[in-house]
Amino acid sequence: MISTRQEAPGRWVAVGDDGVVAGELRVFVRPDGRRFALFGPSSDAVVGALLEAALAAVDGDLRVEAGADDAARLALLTGHGFAVDRREHVYAVPTRRLGVDVEPPDGFGLRSAADVDLERFRLLDEALRRDVPGVGEWRNEPAAFGRETFDDPQFDPATYLIAVDGSTGGYVGLVRVWVRTTGPRLGLIGVLPEYRGRGLARALVGAVLDVLHKRGEAEVVCEVDETNAASNALMAGFGARRIGGNIELSWRRRR
Known part of the structure; x- marks a missing residue:
């Protein structure tokens, strides 16, 4: 009983x-x-x-x-x-890239989340989360966002990157990989709608895969909504294989 x-x-x-x-x-x-x-x-x-x-x-x-x-x-x-x-879908993505061009497009750069303006970073994160399938009107509390991000033991400044528009200084995309004891997990990859189609998402993912590969990590795990055609295609381009689903x-x- x-x-x-x-x-x-x-x-x-x-x-x-x-x-x-x-x-x-x-x-x-x-x-x-x-x-x-x-x-x-x-x-x-x-x-x-x-x-x-x-x-x-x-x-x-x-x-x-x-x-x-x-x-x-x-x-x-x-x-x-x-x-x-x-x-x-749950994917395992190999960190070794085979012929995938991951250079940022001209006029854009990648910076660690540890080295950017916190408030603008918070607003970018908020906007990108709201565009994820299954997420509503996400609101990051200003007073807590930095603490919850940087004090998390899985945070790694080398695998949490922001894409920056060199002409305006605007923050336009991000990628984050949480470094867990069970293996790295790609938690979010996103680019603002007006900047898509330029290869920024591919550059962001490729940059963190390179970091992980140099550390000896063979794969990174991620989840992608079945309806998100662009993200599924992005992962397929890096050789992802499906290992499960939620x-x-x-x-x-x-x-």
């Missing part, structure tokens, strides 16, 4: 008959206002019990992610009223 209890705002735990905690669920709100549930490692039975407790308590919609190949978890979620919102589902409270 599994029982659940709410231990703190946005946190539920499941407890077995022996009194031992069998799993937990945390609910958090992203900077775009969307609410997500995150599970710790646990069985589907435990996840189901935690979901029922959380869904009875949350005051709005809730989103979750599941592996595209996890049929049991997907069935559990849809059985609780979740519906598929979007799907994404599905985002949402539960909407009836109003």
Whole structure:
């Protein structure tokens, strides 16, 4: 028999008959206002019990992610009223480039995020995030943005780059790779709409791949929305291979 209890705002735990905690669920709100549930490692039975407790308590919609190949978890979620919102590919991208030209186009340069104006960097990040499939009106808190970026232990100034328009000094694109203990992850690649089609995204990705290759990293992992044709083509151009997929589902409270 599994029982659940709410231990703190946005946190539920499941407890077995022996009194031992069998799993937990945390609910958090992203900077775009969307609410997500995150599970710790646990069985589907435990996840189901935690979901029922959380869904009875949350005051709005809730989103979750599941592996595209996890049929049991997907069935559990849809059985609780979740519906598929979007799907994404998970790629492994080789850091060794084979004939891919990655020089920035004339008139543009690449700078480390550690060496740029923080406020302009924050606004660029905000604009690019809002253009990502599955993201709403993302808002970076000015007082927290620098701390959350530079104090993150996965931040690396050599793999977090900003594209700069040399004629105006404007920040027009960025790439970031988080350096994790499990291996590097490409977290975002984006270019402002009016600067696309010039090879800036390819130059940004190529620059960080070169850094990682010199460090002995063979691959970097990334996720790309299935509907994002340009980003899928960009990764394919660097020799990416699909190693999995994720599905985002949402539960909407009836109003």
